[in-house]
Amino acid sequence: MKKDALIIVDIQNDYFPGGAFELVKAEAAGRKAAEVLSVFRDKNLPVIHIRHENIKPKASFFIPNTAGAEIHSVVLPIEGEEVVVKNYPNSFQETGLFDLLKAQGVERVVIVGMMTFMCIDATARAARDFGFDVVVLHDACAERDLEFKGTLVPADMVHAAFMAALSFSYAEIDDTDLFIEKMNK
Numbered sequence: 001m002k003k004d005a006l007i008i009v010d011i012q013n014d015y016f017p018g019g020a021f022e023l024v025k026a027e028a029a030g031r032k033a034a035e036v037l038s039v040f041r042d043k044n045l046p047v048i049h050i051r052h053e054n055i056k057p058k059a060s061f062f063i064p065n066t067a068g069a070e071i072h073s074v075v076l077p078i079e080g081e082e083v084v085v086k087n088y089p090n091s092f093q094e095t096g097l098f099d100l101l102k103a104q105g106v107e108r109v110v111i112v113g114m115m116t117f118m119c120i121d122a123t124a125r126a127a128r129d130f131g132f133d134v135v136v137l138h139d140a141c142a143e144r145d146l147e148f149k150g151t152l153v154p155a156d157m158v159h160a161a162f163m164a165a166l167s168f169s170y171a172e173i174d175d176t177d178l179f180i181e182k183m184n185k
Contacts, residue, residue: 002107002133005046008033009091009113009123011075012051014068015142020061023114023142024155030074032140032176033112037075039180046104047081050091052119089122098130108133110179111171112140116159124171134171137179138163 011030014020023029040047051071054062062069077083084095091097101109109132111124120141127134143159145152167173 003045003105004040004108004110005048005101005104005106006036006040007048007050007091007097007109007111007113007123007127008037008075009050009111009119010052010062010115011049011072011113012062012068013070013072014061015114016072020068021144023144026114026142027074029112029114029140029142030072032137034074036110036112036137036140036176036180039183040110041078043183046101046106047077048097048100049075049077049081049083050097050113050119050123051083051085053085053087055087089119090126091119091123092126092130101132106132108135110135110137112137112176114142116141116143116162117146121162121166124166128170134166135179136163136166136171136173137176138173140176 011033015023016026037047049071052062053064053069071077082100084097086095109127111120113120124134124136143155145155146158163173
């Protein structure tokens with residue numbers, strides 16, 4: 001059996017209702033992430049929280065040292081869990097994530113979090129490129145509506161398109177409940 005690690009990407013206050021950059025279904029995704037987090041904690045498997053700090057001039061969300069940039073209470077880290085701060089969509093870019101995973105003998109990463117089209121996609125693809133097996137729990141991820149040349153693309157469609165693309169060769173896409181059931185066998 002391969003050693004798993006849970007990577008919780010950017011489940012931060014600004015993405016939730018009342019935050020500076022609300023996502024569709026953030027609360028539901030956060031609850032699913034909390035469910036799998038509980039299982040990883042019970043099994044004493046590695047958990048790594050990723051927290052984005054937006055260092056771009058005129059940033060409107062995830063501004064360092066603001067409440068919006070803090071990890072949401074639904075998945076707050078506990079003692080012993082790593083928190084990696086990143087400044088780019090790819091959680092591996094200019095961070096110590098790769099070294100943390102290798103030091104713990106991780107072979108497969110399970111990814112949950114926010115936003116599907118940006119940081120989940122970039123992190124899953126990078127993880128695979130670095131040689132990790134990748135599972136993305138689609139219902140523990142959240143998205144937002146996008147627009148392209150005047151066409152509104154609803155969040156559910158954005159999410160589905162990115163999950164379909166990742167499943168082609170980068171990641172296994174699973175439901176949180178089914179994944180937890182497999183973990184508990």
